[in-house]
Amino acid sequence: MTHSSHQQEQEQELRDAARHTGRRRFLTVTGAAAALAFSVGLPAAGSASARELDARQIGEDPFTLGVASGDPLPDSVLLWTRLAPRPYEPGSGLPAARVEVRWELARDERFTRVLRRGSATAHPEFHHSVHVEVRGLDAGRVLYYRFRVGKWTSPVGRTRTAPAHNARNSELRLAAVSCQAYHDGYFTAYKHLAQEDVDVVFHLGDYIYEYAVTATGGARNYTDRTLPALFNRETTTLEDYRLRYALYKSDPDLRAVHAAHPFVVTWDDHETENNYAGDIPENDVPPEEFLIRRAAAYRAYWENQPLRAPQRPTGPDMRLYRRLRFGRLAQFDILDTRQYRSDQAYGDGWQTPGPESEDPSRTLTGAAQERWLIDGWRHSRATWNVVPQQVAFAQRRDVPTDAYKLSMDSWDGYPASRDRILKGAEAVGVDNLMVLTGDVHVGYAFDLKRDFDDPSSRTVGTEIVTTSITSGKDGSEKPANWNNLMRANPHLKFYNGRRGYAVITLQERQARADYRTVAAVTKPGSPVTTAASLVTEVGNQGLTPA
Template sequence: MTPAGQQDTAEIRAAASRLGRRRFLSVTGAAAALAFATNLPAAGAASAAELDARKIADDPFTLGVASGDPQPGSILLWTRLAPAPYEPGNGLPNMRVVVQWEVAHDAAFRRVARSGVAIAHPEFNHTVHVEVDFLEAGRAYYFRFKTGTWISETGRTRTAPAAGSKVSSLTLAAVSCQAYHDGYYNAYKHLAKDDVDVVFHLGDYLYEYAVNSAGGARNYTDRTLPALYNRETQTLEDYRLRYALYKTDPDLRAAHAAHPFVVTWDDHETENNYADDLDENGNPPAEFLVRRAAAYRAYWENLPLRSPQQPVGPDLQLYRRLQWGNLAQFDILDTRQYRSNQAYGDGQDIPGPESTDPKRTITGATQERWLIDGWRSSSAVWNVMPQQVNFSQRKLDLNAVAKVSMDAWDGYPASRDRVLAGAASAGIENLMVLTGDVHVGYAYDIKADFDNQASKTVGTEIVATSIASGRDGADKPVNWDTYTKANPHMKFYNGRRGYVTVALGQESARADFKTVSAVTTPGAPITTAASFVTEAGNPGLKPA
């Protein structure tokens, strides 16, 4: 057996080789110990003594179950063992735990399709990721986990249709931005009951900000959150505990149990408005990369992601491609990890030489080429791009030269131009962008030239409002009149919380913007604020 110190050194050297000398040497010895020497269990190896699961006295499935990234005949299942979710270590010893899993055709598990065992390693904070293959394509399944005498709640998931098969319809939901301290997850309670095939989470699953003992705007009177949450997340333990807090919410757990999720991050899963290895406070990149490594590690641990997304130190390839028969290709982007630093110190500013520099990128060159090459080989009716920040031009005032957000694609116009040129050269007729971040719902016509409203409409952007971030909101925020006048291609703007569903068909797509009346009190009802359709081969939104 390799001594622990030699094993750590080997891992550091391997990480250095994978990540490249420049980044590795930017991380100090202390940073390397956290970011790279993760001391993870080797494949097939027993990393620690095994716990007799019969000795787990309290329910270990307090954080629920989830599934994600459906593929033809395959699905990813997730859970995390946490009998004491608000304590470091989840209330479990530093021992591995054997967990059984089952996938069945029926909710009563009379017809089990697949079953097996997985190991919940302490190095992964007792999270479990199971990639279940050899299932039927394009059908629903039920799943659950067992350990000791405990059985998890039952989840429902589905596999993607067979590659290239003709698919008549798909209904997705898009969600984003769920600041726990800003309110209850009323939208998730309704989404758990909604009839959708898959949920796309577009970022800000987690917020790094402190949560006080009353849960912020939730204003708990019947419980008190531990003091360890009343600080900003910095360390791996901080991020793990914060995910536990979020996942104890019953409505979030219900949504995960009801539908497979496809996730991508924005900034708050790590820190507000970071860009590549630069944080918002100007700290040395070597320091920030330590925090980023911790945040990325906790992100993978706590979300239903497959093994190719497992991070290496401060790097995690989150962009990936999923297919839904011949109906849709989903190119899931990461516009945070590889971007150039925001121009003009971030914030809102008028465009200028710094922001319009053609060398600037929001995706990084490698991801940009991957995206456009994927479009060139696509035969899908709809090419959908789930990503984080506002893609279409969004002028923020009525001045002749208006301010725009330097954190959105408006701060990287050359990057946007290259992507739209790539879509055009690939012959993409039905481009749809799914967006989060801004805590409001928008519907845009994507223009070939946003400064010329008579130019061709080349796609549709659907912006999902937040689940809770921004608190209750309003149907017409104070800037509603300004934004709708300044941006004629903006066909809808609503500032309530909620989610959006998109029903894709062979001939058309329909978007329904669903909003709740409040998030600062639990149990608020939901309504459909507006609905739009766009025809295949004829881009442009029309009221449904």
């Protein structure tokens, strides 16, 4: 999938056209993609519906997809909902008209002490989604929120503001989650996570999957319902992606965990297409087609996530990397390792490394994001510098021999990019580095080494890899390659193949990771257990059993 300079110039023109022009102009630029662009159905730039719907005319519950909050700041919360009386239909059961939505934010879940109230407009151009940024709040407070439309009231959500930037907070509990293929099982792990006492949840990618979902819900094997046929196809158009989010968010356990905790989200590949790399699709399709598909996927992602205005996409581009601070205890630098990366070397899978993968010009983050990350560390005063991101960061050899292979889709396929990040952290004095990772459908715990080829080299940080919520179906406690991976990678301290999530407790002297797993997801109701607990000390990085 290597591109020539001419191809890259063409793609830049297409990307610029998608970013800066309306649909009609974009079609004249892309020519061959006209039919596909019409099927995507992106509204023209600057368009807005002139018609307003009387909310009293909404005769069915519009809050079928629940509520959510995200990206907590010391003085602000972001509240989200989307109106969808009939979520499994195109248009979700509402006409192409704007709707006024009222919201309330209170100190208590019975709303006897309301702090703020207001209204927001749900525009059909954004699929009647609402993103409310409430400002002027006190830091470090638990708050409750709800929405109203006509006679309907949403479920109550619980959120919180972050501690003040200079606060000497002594503890922060967070959860890391990823990879929730609807067709691979039930979101049982979310039912348990909704009951956990955590301050914030980091979703590390693969919130939806583009693959078809059968009438029986795939591995869910429904016997009491039949899903519409429109889900039984791969997502390519804006309508496809919107409907897929509706399917996922109709799940009661996913709604419950969003209502219970604020989320900080970033994507991986399946929110758009498996293993895409920047402008380059998985399969050999014209670049203009993929850019339009990417524009549709990014737009649907923003519409359906609790993200702030700076993250709203422009055409096929979206600034998703961003920084959050939780007092003096933790700084979070959320990465996007999919939108700006070089093409995978030697294909997308496990390959023998060589000159192509080891080319020092290759990047997983892009140059601008890399500089942003290291500059942010330079100014950090946090005890813990945490990097929520998508793909495995530590070296992962598949066998304990010289004939090993590495995953070309992970940081192993971009070793020069990883080396620049680690050297940058060391140069600016980051002592307590923690990387949070998803993608691989298993739980790992890694020590991060200055030199992965030398087990005795200095440990410069830790990596907590959370398993999937459902992807890979039930999994197993000890996968078939467990012995090979543990022997091949001395810095790998834990490996488990069950489904679940990780809870990380950051404190002034140490951090603790609890790997929470369920035995099955292909049937509902599995209890949650702790598969392992590990700790690492401030100033003395390296994971040991708790």
